[in-house]
Amino acid sequence: MDQATHILQESGEHAVLMLHGLSSSPLEMRFLARHLNSEGFTAFAPVLDGYSAGSPERDMQAWVDAAVREFDSLAERYARVSVCGLSVGAALALAVVSKRPTAHAVVLLSVTLSYDGWAIPWYRFLLGWAYYTPLRSRWRYREASPFGLRNEALRAKIARAMQRNGISEVGPSTISLPALREASRLAKRVRASLAGITTDCLIIHAIDDETANPRNAHDVAAKIASPFLRTIYLDDSYHMITSDNEREIVASETAAFLRESEAARGIGSGAESLVVSKALARRLRQLAALGS
Amino acid sequence: MLLSPFLGPAMPGALFCVAAALIEYFFGLGPALTVMLVGLVIADYLFVPPYADFSVFDHSDLMLVVSYPGVTLFIICLIERLRRAQFRAEMFASVSKSRYEMLLRADNKRALRLRTIDETHRLLRHLPHYHDSIILIQALDRKASLRPDADHAAGTAHSLPHTSAPGSRFSAVHPADIARLQNTLSPGSHRLRIRSGDHTYKPVDCVGERFTTHAGDFLVLRIEA
Numbered sequence: 353m354d355q356a357t358h359i360l361q362e363s364g365e366h367a368v369l370m371l372h373g374l375s376s377s378p379l380e381m382r383f384l385a386r387h388l389n390s391e392g393f394t395a396f397a398p399v400l401d402g403y404s405a406g407s408p409e410r411d412m413q414a415w416v417d418a419a420v421r422e423f424d425s426l427a428e429r430y431a432r433v434s435v436c437g438l439s440v441g442a443a444l445a446l447a448v449v450s451k452r453p454t455a456h457a458v459v460l461l462s463v464t465l466s467y468d469g470w471a472i473p474w475y476r477f478l479l480g481w482a483y484y485t486p487l488r489s490r491w492r493y494r495e496a497s498p499f500g501l502r503n504e505a506l507r508a509k510i511a512r513a514m515q516r517n518g519i520s521e522v523g524p525s526t527i528s529l530p531a532l533r534e535a536s537r538l539a540k541r542v543r544a545s546l547a548g549i550t551t552d553c554l555i556i557h558a559i560d561d562e563t564a565n566p567r568n569a570h571d572v573a574a575k576i577a578s579p580f581l582r583t584i585y586l587d588d589s590y591h592m593i594t595s596d597n598e599r600e601i602v603a604s605e606t607a608a609f610l611r612e613s614e615a616a617r618g619i620g621s622g623a624e625s626l627v628v629s630k631a632l633a634r635r636l637r638q639l640a641a642l643g644s
Numbered sequence: 645m646l647l648s649p650f651l652g653p654a655m656p657g658a659l660f661c662v663a664a665a666l667i668e669y670f671f672g673l674g675p676a677l678t679v680m681l682v683g684l685v686i687a688d689y690l691f692v693p694p695y696a697d698f699s700v701f702d703h704s705d706l707m708l709v710v711s712y713p714g715v716t717l718f719i720i721c722l723i724e725r726l727r728r729a730q731f732r733a734e735m736f737a738s739v740s741k742s743r744y745e746m747l748l749r750a751d752n753k754r755a756l757r758l759r760t761i762d763e764t765h766r767l768l769r770h771l772p773h774y775h776d777s778i779i780l781i782q783a784l785d786r787k788a789s790l791r792p793d794a795d796h797a798a799g800t801a802h803s804l805p806h807t808s809a810p811g812s813r814f815s816a817v818h819p820a821d822i823a824r825l826q827n828t829l830s831p832g833s834h835r836l837r838i839r840s841g842d843h844t845y846k847p848v849d850c851v852g853e854r855f856t857t858h859a860g861d862f863l864v865l866r867i868e869a
Contacts, residue, residue: 559735584742629752
């Protein structure tokens with residue numbers, strides 16, 4: 353496959369910066385970007401130097417700096433900028449919003465602060481030590497079936513693409529040890545900064561996630577200080593929720609959340625987020641009573 | 645050491661087994677296994693005669709080393725299974741909660757759509773009914789009013805911005821009132837001067853009504869009947 357390129361679909365004053373997973377490409381976000389664009393958002397999934405596939409690896413500080421630069425350039429051109437991340441990209445999104453509290457909202461898809469899903473072998477902690485051995489530059493973590501996908505037809509297609517090109521629309525076929533180590537350093541830093549994040553936050557996680565246990569999402573939801581926080585659990589997807597069986601739900605809920613977050617701050621007509629249904633009003637009152 | 649005469653030789657591992665089971669129940673597998681191993685060492689040291697001495701390994705030590713870990717591991721594994729099943733059930737409960745909330749939001753959206761459809765029907769019934777008394781229909785659509793050329797058109801008195809459409813009585817309204825309306829049209833009652841003879845204008849009560857339709861919001865200004 354050729355060098356991946358960024359995705360930019362312009363429409364509207366609200367831009368969404370979309371950060372893909374570790375050593376992967378913006379292709380992961382293609383479906384979500386299209387949907388957000390059709391809903392009137394500007395979707396931008398950049399290629400980050402040192403983080404995306406095909407660029408020489410750099411440390412996590414360089415990832416955060418590159419993402420913050422992209423955020424700033426969007427903030428110059430658009431009235432509102434939200435950040436959305438998938439997997440390690442979600443951790444990166446948290447790092448960006450903790451540096452830029454002016455971000456409108458943050459959307460965390462399959463947030464990965466530790467690799468502890470059911471497909472991760474119990475001896476994975478050895479990789480942390482392997483970094484200090486000559487294995488560092490030789491051994492690469494090889495992505496294996498199910499590739500984060502519950503949808504079997506899609507999985508077979510991805511397996512063929514992986515064999516042929518070494519990368520597919522759900523990520524690379526291998527990840528290097530230094531990149532994994534930087535990802536855990538990033539996760540450590542993000543965990544420490546969670547309590548200071550007050551940006552509106554949507555968390556979507558699959559309960560059968562094979563890479564990151566839903567505990568990741570639960571921990572983030574428990575620690576983050578956002579006043580408007582919504583957590584959605586899916587049960588028919590694995591890790592790559594933007595490509596798997598429930599991608600339509602992920603896309604429509606993301607767009608709906610961004611609209612509601614706008615309405616909560618008095619932007620837009622507010623007609624979309626009017627509560628007419630009595631059952632919803634009751635549920636919202638219950639949630640508010642729980643929160644207080 | 646005080647209890648050892650009573651507990652010691654009979655069931656040296658019993659209390660540690662309970663302790664490990666409790667730790668498993670509250671904190672999980674890792675801490676429970678640690679407590680079990682530490683308990684094994686302490687039980688052997690303090691509760692198996694000869695006390696406070698590791699150097700002798702006899703039949704009672706062997707009994708402890710075989711029975712205590714066996715029973716404890718069995719109990720810990722059972723509790724761990726239940727804990728995992730419980731975690732799984734909690735996850736399913738969160739999924740169903742998420743789905744219920746998504747359903748409620750979708751239902752709310754449907755109710756909103758239904759309401760706009762009703763409004764549209766009301767507008768469509770309204771138009772032929774008051775056909776002869778309508779002065780002006782103005783679109784209040786947010787996107788349309790943001791268009792720069794709409795502002796430009798509003799600057800000239802007799803022409804309307806193209807978010808508005810004249811009704812059958814539009815031409816009878818005093819030009820000064822039309823100019824005033826361009827900027828201050830709102831739902832509610834208005835008083836406009838309407839031509840009654842060749843050159844005479846008479847103040848007449850008019851009413852502005854707002855309609856929310858799927859195509860946007862409209863304001864219909866008509867002479868009050």
